[in-house]
């Protein structure tokens with residue numbers, strides 16, 4: 189039988205008991221005759237703890253040294269998981285990302301996988317070993333260790349499945365699949381049996397933490413279908429069945445849902461630049477400068493122009509990741525001065541609520557229904573953007589959970605468990 193790549197997130201290996209449980213799940217898969225390659229994240233909150241440790245020493249750590257530090261979390265996991273497997277008689281070897289052949293660019297803390305040389309992994313499989321690989325890390329062209337951005341073990345697993353041409357890729361986490369919304373925020377959320385690359389891509393971009401955005405981009409690009417499952421579910425060796433959400437290129441033909449999920453992103457900030465000249469090339473200057481500084485901009489709105497003191501002017505507002513706020517403000521301040529705008533303001537008490545579904549653009553009234561749901565609960569919408577399969581509204585952070593629940597209820601997502609259907 190072929191290769192199966194499994195990935196276990198930090199919550200799945202948070203303590204010794206969980207390591208043992210994961211080991212039993214892996215051993216069972218091997219007993220079924222598969223070659224098993226496992227990608228594992230740092231235990232529990234280790235990555236956050238390492239970030240805190242760095243923050244105690246410096247406000248401005250070097251990205252290279254942060255990667256040296258952060259990559260140690262995953263190294264703890266591979267060694268412990270290998271020991272847990274060896275303890276139950278399963279031949280196993282652990283490999284760091286570089287040992288497993290992960291080559292990346294040199295963008296420390298958010299490196300992109302450029303290639304995986306799978307020779308060593310294949311050799312170990314040929315010797316009958318379960319291969320445990322540290323997620324979230326690789327080596328750049330200078331021979332320096334890099335990390336792949338928060339949640340990056342998902343990308344390690346998907347990429348490894350692509351390079352190994354694995355028969356299956358299983359992403360084990362602390363929920364048993366992709367839900368219509370974050371089950372921690374929306375208790376009525378329902379599990380989806382399947383979801384398309386495009387839908388999960390938009391959900392991830394909209395803030396649903398369940399899969400790292402870049403990992404899903406990779407899956408779509410390389411056609412890696414995968415399944416999201418719970419590591420906490422009963423073990424197959426004890427009668428449990430492996431059932432989660434299948435992430436597929438195209439939904440089954442009978443799946444005619446309009447909206448498949450609601451996501452919230454609370455880690456955003458809004459920046460507004462007031463009274464910029466209303467003439468061609470201004471938006472290009474603002475967003476060109478932000479792009480050059482590697483700030484990803486999300487929602488963008490330009491106000492209708494007004495004539496102030498004989499000069500036509502307009503305001504530009506946009507959102508970016510909260511982590512990028514300081515950098516974005518520096519860039520905007522320069523642009524403001526260069527273009528003689530009047531003021532720069534920002535707001536971090538905001539959150540973005542989005543509905544995602546393949547029928548969003550092709551069905552009448554979807555946007556109106558979302559806005560109605562928010563209005564009924566007294567939630568004010570501050571910015572709106574839309575795409576083929578997504579509508580996003582910026583709201584007050586304090587109303588974000590209320591807003592997600594309102595929209596989820598309005599589309600009756602919890603009821604159908606397959607997403608809202610065409611009415």
Ligand code: ADP
Nearest residue numbers: 197198199361362366367369370372396397398
């Ligand atoms: P891991 O440590 O396994 O990588 P994460 O914490 O990164 O796990 O992702 C799993 C979490 O994603 C869940 O606990 C859940 O709260 C959150 N989540 C957000 N949106 C969704 C969704 N639509 N479906 C399932 N889980 C979601």
Ligand code: ASP
Nearest residue numbers: 229235324338339340341
């Ligand atoms: N340990 C890393 C993080 O916490 C990578 C991962 O969990 O996927 O972001």
Ligand code: MG
Nearest residue numbers: 197339397398
């Ligand atoms: Mg994760």
